[in-house]
Amino acid sequence: SSGKCPATGARKKSRGRRREKKGVLIKKNHEGTGIPVSVPNIKRGTVIVAILTCFNNSFISSAVNVALPSIGREFHMDPILLGWVSTAFLLAIAPFLIPFGKIGDIYGCKKIFVVGEWIFLAATLAIAISTSGSMIIAFRALQGFAAAMMFAASIPMVVAVVPLDDRGHIVGVITAAVYFGYSAGPFLGGVITHHLGWRFIFWFSSLLCVP
Secondary structure, eight states: OOOOOHHHHHHHHHHHHHHHHHHHHHHHHHHHTTOOTTOHHHHHHHHHHHHHHHHHHHHHHHHHHHHHHHHHHHHTOOHHHHHHHHHHHHHHHGGGHHHHHHHHHHHOHHHHHHHHHHHHHHHHHHHHTOOSHHHHHHHHHHHHHHHHHHHHHHHHHHHHHSOHHHHHHHHHHHHHHHHHHHHHHHHHHHHHHHHTOTHHHHHHHHHHOOO
16 A cells, blocks of 8 residues: 555645646736736836836826916916816826726736827827917826826736736835826926926926837
8 A cells, every 4th residue: 555545646636637727717817918928028028117107197197287387378378277287187097997997807908008008108299299278188188098098907917927926016116106206296397397398298208108
């Protein structure tokens, strides 16, 4: 007798099959995002892009507030209309975060993220060359729409490529990037507006969101 219990061997085989099935499911989930599995360069690139995107979205949200007086003077906007430059961005984000999260589950987070990046870039460049206050408000709303796409897709993309043991650390870094953007926005926005003009806030932001 080998001293092994048949029931123990059966349990080990059953656990092995469950692990194999679990591995297949995890691989399918990763492929659903459009990101290759277990590719170190892609993993690092995905994390870096997610960090820059979250920083940029929060930066542009807070930096514009400092530039509002300059924008108002240039386009002769009254305080109520000027307030919509900031409000349009936030109002466009809020209702679309959850729907884009669901759409990302269906069609892949990478697709949603990339489309959002291109829309955000186009809207940012359009604001930088705007010729009226109404044009700025319209494209700020489009910016918020695109930001909702990127916010909804960034964390699922990172979770798909980062090992379980590192996810807490990486998500913490991304969260820190968001709040760093909110904190640095007023200071950097003020410096840029004072020395270069308010349009350069959007030129700077466009450099951070090149897909």
